[in-house]
Amino acid sequence: MTFFDTVAAEIRKTATLPAAIVALAVTVLGPVAITLINAVGVRAALRSGRPELTAYTSPVEAVFSAVPIGTVGAVVLGVVAVGGEYTTNSARIGGGRQITTTLTATPDRLGVLAAKAVTVVLLVAVAALVVIPASLALAGGIVGTDAPPAPEGVLSRSVGAGIYWLLTALIALAVTVFTRNGIVPIIVLVVNSALVSVSVLLSHLTPLARFLPDLAGMSMFAGDLLAFDDALAPVTGGLVMATWTAGLLALASAVFLRRDA
Amino acid sequence: MVLMLSVERLVKRRGSREILTDVTFRAAPGRVTGLLGPNGAGKSSTLRILLGLDRADAGTALVDGQPYRRLRQPLRTVGSMLEGSGAHRSRTARNHLTWMARSNGIPIRRVAEVLDQVGLGAAGGTRVGRFSLGMCQRLGLAAALLGEPRALVLDEPVNGLDPEGIRWIRGLLRGHADAGGTVLLSSHLMREVDEIADDLVVVAHGRVVAAGPIREVTAGYPTLEDAFFALTGPTAGGR
Incomplete structure (x- = not known):
């Protein structure tokens, strides 16, 4: 083997x-849909001569403000890759969980966890490679010639958004190893990434919040969209988030190795 | 070709409770070994340790002299079935067996072969959540047979099967043992074990209370049932 x-x-x-298929669909279609809505709003504001109606007038920002919905898909993918193993079948069909099959087929537990991480990274990376360029093209096409000149750093921010999704998916995967149940991590992480960010709230209390994984990572792509004053520099933020991810994966591996299946 | 399953002085604790105490037995090739005991006796815990799923606090459980976790392509050596089908409910039977085959380098054609062998040939595209209990047991058996293993380790395999299914699995396990394979199954159903097993390991309260060829274990008792209750009952002292 x-x-x-x-x-x-x-x-x-x-x-x-x-x-997992639904999660991938959300990662791909979600940002495209939100980009579409954002870009139509920007175009309307520009054409009516009242650009102050929107927070930004660049089609590029229409894309990057749609990144959180893709994060939701990445979170769900990371969670179900592990959570699916622990879904308990109903007693009507004899109960049982897939984890017993997985670990009897592949007793190398570190190998199993690493393979799950590789799978999640591959799927999210493919989604990001499709959806970010597609969204940029879509927004550019909609706003068209009314758009202000493109800001600098679109490529590095695009890469940053993709990396943000990858790392978020891996954090979701690691957290689900601890909980052995997908529901709690999905609710907490989806609410945090799409609705109310606990880290953003904490940032009003302490500047240390910028070192939390999501806020640190957002600096990779958010630019001026980040409603937060002393955000980390993009590369620093990426490294901080990657360190969190590596730490959580290491901890998850230690737990997964020692625990009874 | 022969493959021995051996369990030596296994101890397992859950919290402060000892659920297995010095469990020792062997399952020999060419024979069907029945692990018999009431619910909660420690049968499943023993099998889970043998399959590397749970860790023992002391003792060893070996497949051909090595721990299960060290087997390469374990599905080709030991086929196992624990609780239920072991499949995620929203996956189809075929998809479940296909990823299993892929993980152990088993030819994908085996998926269709085992589905036919267990009588699920027409249900391969059905999601496991829509299966009946008996179909799930059959899928679990298909998974155990997938890698053409020399040993089969089955936890309560007749659970949920109809009389025809029970008869079928009896023939299957007999054939496997007669061909030189090793079969270890657990059950709390005395009649089934009586009809299937060559060797018996009787467990109660986490201890082996009797082990040996079925005739020796039941010697001195009119039936296996009498032997079972005498050995595992509240006044049992083991022998």
């Missing part, structure tokens, strides 16, 4: 799980 076999099995396993 090679690590390649384990990864191939995990990719097949994830790709045949309806919840």
Whole structure:
């Protein structure tokens, strides 16, 4: 049994799980849809001669302010990759969980977790490579010639948004190893990334909040959209978020190795 | 070709409670070994440790002299079935077996073969959540057979099967043992074990209270049932 076999099995396993397909669809279609709405608003404001009606007039910002919805998809994907293992079947069909099958097929637990991480990274990376360029093209096309000149750093912010999704998905995966249940991490992480960011709220209390994984990571793509004064520089923010991710994955591995299945 | 399953002085604690105490037995090739005991006796815990899912606090559980966790492509050596189908409910039976095959380098054609073998040939595209209990048991067996393993480790395999299914699995396990394979199954159903097993390991309260060829274990009792209650009852002292 090679690590390649384990990864191939995990990719097949994830790709045949309806919840994972929904998550991927949200990651791809969500940002495109929000970009569309944002861009139409920007165009309307520009054409009516009242650009002050919108927070920004650049089609690029219409894309980057749509990133959080893609984060939701990435979170769900990371959660279901692990949570699916612990979904308990009803007693009517004999109970049981998939984790017993997974670990009897592949007793190398670190290999299983690593293969899950690789699977999630691959799927999110492919989604990001499709959706971010597509959204930029869409927004540019809608706002058209009315748009102000493109700001600098669109490429690095695009890469940053993709990395933000990847790291968020991995954090979701690690957290689900601790909870062995997808529901709590999905609710907490989706609310935090799409509705009310606990970290943003904390940033009003202490400047240390900028070192929390989501706020640190957002500096990779958010630019002036971040409603926060002393945000970290993009590269620093990315490194801080990556450190959080690595730490949580290491902790998750230690727990997964020692715990009874 | 022969493969021995051996469990030596296993101890397992959950919190302060000892759920397995010095559990020792062997399952030999060419024989069906029945792990018999009331619910909660420690049968599933023993099998989970043997399969590397749970850790023992002391003792060893070995497959051909090595821990399960060290097997390469374990599905090709030991086929197992624990609680239920072991499949996620929103996946189809075929998709479940396909990822399993992929993980152990088993040819994908085996998926269709085992589905046919267990009588689920027409249900491969159905989501597991829509299966009946009996179909889930059959899927669990299909998963166990997938890698053409020499040993089968099955937890309560007849649970949920109809009489025809029980008869079928009896034939299947007998055939596997007669071909030189090793079969270890657990059950709390005495009649089933009586009809299937060559060797018996009787457990109660986390201890082995009797082990050996079925005729030796039941010697001196009119039926296996009498032997079972005498061995596992509140006044049992083991032998």
